[in-house]
Structure formats: structure tokens, C-alpha cells
Amino acid sequence: MPVLKIRKYGDPILRQKAAQQTTFEAALQQQAEDMIETMREAKGIGLAANQVGMPNALCVVEVGLVIEGAEPRAFVNPVIAATAGETVSYEEGCLSIPDVNDDVERPNQIRVRFQDLEGVSHEEEFEGMLARVLQHEIDHLNGIFFVDRLGPLRRKLLSKKLKELAEQTQRELAEEKSKRKPS
Ligand SMILES: [Zn+2]
Incomplete structure (x- = not known):
């Protein structure tokens, strides 16, 4: 299973709203497995599809970091x-968004409607850390970063760092693109 490249702040796909997933085939299962492996490698607690450059509405959560086993x-x-x-x-x-951490206010309890990898619909309640992680990942699928939810003062303090990160990401994307062109 390949570990996927994690897209960074400034990559346009992270501002895209995810496309509804309508097929539930082996490729989706494989994508979820690859995303779980990528999340683990990066020591994350959650990962959304656009963070690995894929446009569909899928996210994964490392529940074991909250509920043992x-x-x-x-x-x-x-x-x-x-x-x-x-x-x-x-x-x-x-x-x-490496090296940026900040306090975000979120509701402590949520009810989430979702489908599993087989396409079966569910509605389930989450609270505490799992509610937070799911809100963070669902935000990603709507093109929203946690830093968008900070107050104006915090955002202002971070603005230079975020701008630099976005510029660096755009340079890397331009470089990747030029490498792909036949010379
Ligand atoms: Zn995130």
C-alpha cells in the first residue's frame, strides 16, 4: 500500500468542496486503506481525501488514539x-499546516450522517475528541481549514506564516508541473 503525498496549505485542492462519492467499489476501499497508512505514517489522528490530492468526500479517523484498541x-x-x-x-x-497549532472552539457533541465503504447509510453521535476530529475533517471536505475558525487577532498573528507556507507550496507545485512536461 502506498503512502500518499500530503498536500499543504496553498494547494488549491484544499479549498475545493469534495465531490459526492457515488460508487462503492474496491478502489474506494483501497483509497481508504492508503489514507489510513498515510495518516499513520504522518502520526495524524484524521485525514481528508483532498489532503492527499483526491477530490471525493472521504475521510479517515484514527479512533484508536481516543478509544484504546x-x-x-x-x-x-x-x-x-x-x-x-x-x-x-x-x-x-x-x-x-505544519508547525501551526491553535485553540479552536467547536461544539462538543455532533450527529454525523455518513456512508460506510459499502455505501450503507448511517447516523451516529460523537462527542469529545472524536467529535472534534470529525468536525476538522468534514471542514476539510468543505475546503475549510481550522485556522479559518480562529478569531481575527489569532488569524492576523498567523497571516505571515500562512502566506509564506502558501507561497512555498505554490513554488513546489510549479516545480512538479514543470518536471512533468516532456523536455
Ligand atoms: Zn487538517
Whole structure:
């Protein structure tokens, strides 16, 4: 199983809204497995498809980091159907934004509608850390970063760093593109 390249802030695919997944074939299972392997290699707790350059609405979560012994899970076409409970502030980071961590406020309980890798529909409630990770990943599938959810002051403080990261990403993308051209 290949470990996939993680796309960084500034890559346009991370601002794209994911496309609804309508087929549930072996390729989707394989993509989920590759994403789980990539997430583990990067020591992440969650990963969305656009973070590995794929446009479909799929994310994976390393549930075992929250519930000991639990298997990683894949969520297809996930949407937040409802939120409840208090709003909690907790530090988040992102594999697509290295070296940036900040407190993000999110509801502590959510109900998520999703499909599994076989296409079966589910609705399930999550709270605490799993609710947070799922909200972070579902945001990715809507083209939203956790830094978008920070207050104006925090965003201002991070703006230079984010701009530099975006410029670096764009340079790397341009380089990749020029390498692909036949010389
Ligand atoms: Zn992220």
C-alpha cells in the first residue's frame, strides 16, 4: 500500500468542496486503506481525501488514539446533521499546516450522517475528541481549514506564516508541473 503525498496549505485542492462519492467499489476501499497508512505514517489522528490530492468526500479517523484498541474508521459523504452540548476550546493542528497549532472552539457533541465503504447509510453521535476530529475533517471536505475558525487577532498573528507556507507550496507545485512536461 502506498503512502500518499500530503498536500499543504496553498494547494488549491484544499479549498475545493469534495465531490459526492457515488460508487462503492474496491478502489474506494483501497483509497481508504492508503489514507489510513498515510495518516499513520504522518502520526495524524484524521485525514481528508483532498489532503492527499483526491477530490471525493472521504475521510479517515484514527479512533484508536481516543478509544484504546479501536480500529481506524472511514466516513464517506459525511455531514454534520446536528450539534449539541457546550462549545469547547481545544488545541488543533493539521498535517497540511505544519508547525501551526491553535485553540479552536467547536461544539462538543455532533450527529454525523455518513456512508460506510459499502455505501450503507448511517447516523451516529460523537462527542469529545472524536467529535472534534470529525468536525476538522468534514471542514476539510468543505475546503475549510481550522485556522479559518480562529478569531481575527489569532488569524492576523498567523497571516505571515500562512502566506509564506502558501507561497512555498505554490513554488513546489510549479516545480512538479514543470518536471512533468516532456523536455
Ligand atoms: Zn487538517
